[in-house]
Amino acid sequence: MKTDFFGTQLQSPVIIGSGPLSYSADGMIRLHQAGAGAVVTKTITRYAADNPYRHMVQCDTNTLINCEKWSDYPMEQWLDTEIPKAVQAGVKCIASVGHTVQDSSLCVEKLEELGCTAIELVSYRDETVLPMLEDTKKRVKIPVIVKLSPNSSDLMGHARRCEEAGANAFTACDSMGPTLKIDIETGHPVLGGADGYGWLSGAMIRPFTLQKICELRKQTRLPIIGLGGVAKWQDAIEMIMAGANYIGICSAVILKGSEFIGKLDKQIDTYLAEHGYHSLEEISGVVQKFLPGKDEKKPYQMGYDLEKCNHCGRCIKVCPYHARTFGPDKTMVIDEKECRKCGLCVSICGGLSV
Ligand SMILES: Cc1cc2nc3c(=O)[nH]c(=O)nc-3n(C[C@H](O)[C@H](O)[C@H](O)COP(=O)(O)O)c2cc1C
Incomplete structure (x- = not known):
């Protein structure tokens, strides 16, 4: 289903969240060809990450724990090779940029020049997002999205401050944690890294994400990419009903393959047609009418x-x-x-x- 995103036509309301599937132009092109409306890059920073240890594990159905860092490509590679190649192939690229203003100030103008559809700012700490946002808003005209963390101690306060500082949209939310999975044969944490802890994503976090989206819709006015826990089409409808405008997805596509993107898009269309709706906008935030309960x-x-x-x-x-x-x-x-x-x-x- 064609969807408008700040004046850009997307082939679908399904947006692939930053993660291992968008590790490169080739990965992003695969997602685009599978029907994704837009693809958020793996997070770009000044320093290429390395992830040599075990950093992803399935934890119950449609749920993952990961301790994968940001992109293992240097910023220059994204600017010189990956973004131009993906844009050239027709991908609507949303560049995920982290984690400080020292990183974002080096690349956001170039990302806009290269044809990115939007910038998504992300950080491990809320305090570093505002300086990034203020600086990025001075540098670019394309929409600037703030990715919110469900682990924030004041998520709504932070979201309101970002709205005041000129953010154009929110992605809600990032993975939850820290969390732990243990190998019961050895007693070791399954994941490597500094402490064996990781971040939870996929089906298990959906109810939490839904509540955050619902509250964001109540307390702010920006469009929302609902990300965190969609594993089947019914989950996507719930996200929209909570208040999202676009459907974000990451873990389910990792676990089910990129064919899931096109299926999801079709199933959403079928749901809308069967219920007599013409667009997702008609059901976006409908739960708000029935609150507080x-x-x-x-x-x-x-x-x-x-x-x-x-x-x-x-x-x-x-x-x-x-x-x-x-x-x-x-x-x-x-x-x-x-x-x-x-x-x-x-x-x-x-x-x-x-
Ligand atoms: C293996 C893995 C790596 C991820 N890497 C990033 C990243 O580099 N930057 C980022 O903003 N989010 C990253 N995420 C978080 C996802 O973008 C998303 O917020 C989260 O997985 C929740 O969505 P989901 O339940 O649909 O997976 C990653 C998620 C996974 C599973």
Whole structure:
């Protein structure tokens, strides 16, 4: 689905977040050819990183922990070779630039000249973002996006200060952490690096990202690239409903392959058509209308659809109050005195409906 991004036409609202897939022009071209609307480069700084130790591991389904540093190409290589090649191939490049004003001041003008669609500023510390932002805004006219960290102690305050300083959009959010995974055969941390710690990304962080996007939408007015936890099309719709305008994705494409990008785009289109919407904008932030929440005092109404029930008994197993049992004829019996209307059974079964 074609999408506008500050006057630039993207072939899709799906934007690939900075990471190992966009390590070079060739990587970015692959993502573009697979249908990505735009691709954020691996983070460019003055110094090329080296990542010699183990720095990526799967941790539960569709979730990763990594301690990969920024780009292992020097800044000059991005400016002389990678960006020109990617732009020439039609990639809408968003240049991820970190982590201090000493880095960004060296490259942002050149990145604009080379045809980058936008600059995304990122840092490990909120305090270093504002000087980068203020300096970059003086140097370039293309949109400047600030990538927010979910680990910030004052994420909303930081976001408001960035908005005041002229940021054009947010990417919300970066990976979460630090986190740890242990090899239980040896007791060693699975990842290498200084302390064996890493950053969590993918499905596990989605609920956290959604809350941050929802709050950003409430407290700021900038467009949001919702990044952090999209692993299937339904997650992308949730991101948009929370308040995002574009769908960011990184880990799921690493784990599922670049074919996932085109599939995601098509599935989003199908969802919109089936629900009578014409654009993502129509559903962006819809949850805001229903906040701060439904009337808390109204008891949750649950139904039971005998037609759909296959008597698997999962709802009985998960009920923490032991309020569900099968009657002699295998019909569901709910002990109304014990049922606290928590709703857990409904969330695990399609046969129980509201
Ligand atoms: C292996 C790996 C390397 C990453 N490297 C960078 C990076 O260099 N710069 C950056 O801003 N974000 C980096 N990220 C974070 C992603 O851009 C993204 O914010 C995060 O993975 C959450 O999105 P996801 O749940 O869709 O993966 C990296 C993520 C992974 C998994």
